[in-house]
Amino acid sequence: MKAAVLTKPQAISNRPLEIRDIAPPVLQPGMVLLRVKACGVCRTDLHIVEGELTQGREILIPGHQIVGEIVDGATADLPLATRVGVSWMGGTDGTCWYCRHGMENLCDAPTFTGYTRNGGYAEFALARADFVFRLPKSLDDILAAPLLCAGIIGFRSLRVAGVEPGEKVGLYGFGASAHLAIEVLHEWKCKVYVSTRGASHRQLAASFGAEWVGSESDKPPVELDRAITFAPSGEVVIAALSALRKGGVVAINAVHLDHIPQFDYDRLLWGERQMRSVANMTRDDARDFLRLASEIKLRPKVTTFDLDHANEALAAVKRDAIDGAAVIVVRT
Ligand SMILES: [Zn+2]
């Protein structure tokens, strides 16, 4: 099969992914073999490929927003040709304290798709049968792919921030995840304030109905009840914190941050303001979000690349050159 393979993490400008012909994965018990149709590109893939996340395999196929159809390992629940999605959470042990307490996203021994197990930048991929999700029929393969991490983890971020209907919510950054979260927030009758760099991302936020749009250094005109940050930048987290009302929450949707600058506790965190990270996702997050996405007819804005151009897709994500989400189309 054709696959984009990482052998040595390095700057994306050095084209670290090699497009190779390799043996397809061999079916294992409890797994399904998928023919990959499309795979979304996530900023986490960039962190892996560039070596900022380092617990991965020696030789790795990235990609954790896989849309595929089952071609082997079918079960009664998942017959052959079922179209499913696979996300970042590739498996858990089911036995650790976190798994036993409804927090499988924090599992002590997790498997991550496209990181500790090969992912979807390839023509075939393996996935644990109990960690795949049926996809809404209303969305074709390319539009379903960005829901699987950008969408699910953006949705989890709203839950972690404790968003209530009608609240004022800040989104810091307006990429793949935020442009899906804003639609959910509008469904919940929230007012959304977007701070983001780049004129095209600001235009996109305005076209998605943001109440206010500014650059990353502009302060929203109101105190926010909640804020979600998407940029891998501690400066942005502090900017979000400084816009919160007392008791407000910042949820940090980033698997990696550069650093958190020193900040004034008395002014920024006192008053029961909170900063929380958002780590991974549970299968309930995935199912709840995919159901909602189908109900509200969520349609991501996507830019497509073919598998031969996986390096270019990641480079575009790095430059913030994608409006919406990037998707690698493997087979349609
Ligand atoms: Zn992701």
Ligand SMILES: [Zn+2]
């Ligand atoms: Zn566990």
